[in-house]
Amino acid sequence: MKKIILSITLLPMALFGQSITNISADETWDGNYTMTGKVVVEDGVTLTIAAGTVVKAAYSADPIDATALIIAKGGKLNAVGTADQPIIFTSEYDDLTATDVDNGTFVSTVSGATNDLTTRGLWGGIIILGKGVVGEDGGEDDIEGLAEGYDFTTYGGSVAADNSGILDYVSIRHGGATIANGDEINGLTLGGVGSGTTISNIEIISNDDDGIEFFGGNVDVTNILIFNQKDDAIDIDEAYAGTITNAYVAMGADSDNVFEIDGSEDSTGTVTGSYTIDGVTAYQAYDNSAKLDQYGHWKSGATGANNNIVYKGFAAGTYLEGVEKATFDAGTLTFSNLDFVTTDNLATVNSVGDRGESDELAALTATHAEIISEQAANSGADESKFTDWTAYAFVNTTFSFEEIFEVKSTISYYPNPTNGVVNIDSESIVNEINVYSITGQLIEKVIKASSINIENVRPGIYVIEIITDEQKVQGKLIRK
Secondary structure, X not given: OOOOEOOOEEOOOOHHHOOEEEEOOOEEEOOEEEEOOEEEEOOOOEEEEOOOOEEEEOOOOXXXXXXXXXXXXXXXXXXXXXXXXXXXXXXXXXXXXXXXXHOOOXXXXXXXXXXXXXXXXXXXXXXXEOOXXXXXXXXXXXXXXXXXXXXXXXXXXXXXXXXXXXXXXXXXXXXXXXEEOOEEOOOEEEEOOOOOOEEEEEEEEOOOOOXXXXXXXXXXXXXXXXXXXXXXXXXEEOOOOOEXXXXXXXXXXXXXXXXXXXXXXXXXXXXXXXXXXXXEEEXXXXXXXXXXXXXXXXXXXXXXXXXEEEEEOOOOXXXXXXXXXXXXXXXXXXXXXXXXXXXXOHHHHHOOOOOOOOOOEOOOOOOOEEEXXXXXXOOOOOHHHHOOOOHHHHHHHHOOOOOOOOOOOOEEEEOOOEOOEEEXXXXXXXXXXXXXXXXXXXXXXXXXXXXXXXXXXXXXXXXXXEEEOOOEXXXXXXXX
């Protein structure tokens, strides 16, 4: 049996009525652990989380009491999992346990909406605040999403090699709740986190804001998978100067951008950090034709290198929201080996309406990007880094987003996408129609019918199964 070591000091905090638990001495979480409200690791304190631990966050409808884990400046989080025993942050409604993880099950097999991997916003997320350099006037700021007035909300400084701990093989699920000031928070927020910190093998599943957001600092992040975020997958602000290597982004039906990247907010011009992004696959499995500005937005003052990025599955007409001309022309914002798997041409990829702001925006050329019919071998992300331990890999081994079984020619179904009734056209009598979630949970079922109604099913991607006397076939079904 796993051992839990606790030394929590619960301090009454009247300001804003928030429930805050201060961890004021080194502590270890192991096995099953539930956190409630704001859990703050103080300056000089290390929180260690053992491999295989399942941390469940309590839900609160009141943002004041929403749960979040906050590592204050000077604090450390050492959450070191393994591919065999990842550390999983999830909702209290998730049936997954540490025993499941010990037995090699990383996603709950209990059917029901509480275990739906597409559910967002059930708790806040993880916020790590460091003493690294940030492009913010004054060099220090309060992190967005947290109410001001506390000593644990600030980040930034002058310690480029600041060490906020180690995160390795960590899955963060169902986050992004509004926790204060009317702001949601990201699955993983890094404010002024320095290069002494190690962050690798991170999965962020269904967050109601950004997947990951960098506010300055220069920590490197390697092997990150983001699935079904509501806002941006990768968001960079305040002159972040680290390297993001090997990222896989699986967009949700209503996800915003793959990238949103800002420059420095230091008006003195003394902080001008430059990031590197290298090796990304961005995949859109859902019908997103109503939202066409998803490739990314490189905004004012963004400086960095964007290399080896593959976009696939996006609707025809999808485009870059904007690339600032000033930094592009200056050679401080660069693009190399961008592949767009699309029937569009580069003119469409670059288009922003009629590009009436063309004097302020730059366009990619064949030097920077190409249009291709299918992803080239060894391009984009190395997906093998995510196949053994992530929830997304579990989804793909149950019903693959990209390789759903083709329905045989004797059976068809329509309309697809649908907002309600799906009709079956079959030469044989249909005995059974089933609709499953992508994790294999039965959502709707009818017997001896030629149609099924999924009007009450949330928008997303599902698997339809049609059974006759002669065959059982499956196919991808999109509820729009």
